[in-house]
Amino acid sequence: MFIALLLFLQLTKADLAPTGTLRVSFIGNNPVQGRADAATGATTGPGPDLARELAKRLGVPVVVMPLADAGAVLESITSGKVDFGFLAVEAARATQVDFSRPYLLSGSAYAVRSDSTLAKTADVDRAGITIGAVTGQSPEVWVREHVKAARLISLPTVPPNAELAAMLRDRRVDAFAANRTRMEELARDFPEVRVLPDNFTVLGQAIAVAKGQRARLDSVNRFLADVLATDFVKTSIERSKLLGVEPAR
8 A cells, every 4th residue: 555655646746746846836916826925035825835735745845936917827837837827717718728626716806985886796887987907817807708888997917006096096997806805905905995795706716737737637636625625725715814715615
């Protein structure tokens, strides 16, 4: 039995960390995936926690790379710079990479001015309303595909929270779409902003691997099935103080 287990670990290590180091990427400005400390470079959050746990089980070192956006994470996977990356599951992305089962579910919500008449998500999709979002992020993709009457302004990069609050306060946008954690943090720091109580969508966060890497994907799914049978992801979410996020089941 010991020999069989050793062989399994060797095969899994070859699938997941063929260079001898587990290399992973995530969107560095998306707190649902993880955060990177600007001063030290240290990474925290569900994505980095999962990567370190997997590396520990494999007995290999790990390199966790926070990248600028989803496009950069996709490129790091398809080019082979990393062994896998953390991304929200989307149909368009699934044409470029293969996704594992989700490991957590993340709500997306609108932030609005505190004095706005918008009270729920259904109020936002109407003529005369302008929605802001960041190009290529999952909330922006959802708004672009589902909102019919409101106007969407897609920003090229994530603005600082002070700029987001100013956009709402100055009525350049009536609502801003992002993951609930980010919007609740915005409202916490800027009292002129509040977050609508209902999510406009809930997205699955998963591990993405390059197309054709079936053995790697199978190994990732076995690992996720194991950790999701415990409180590992729940504990990581709580430690990271993420709002509107729960483990997938």
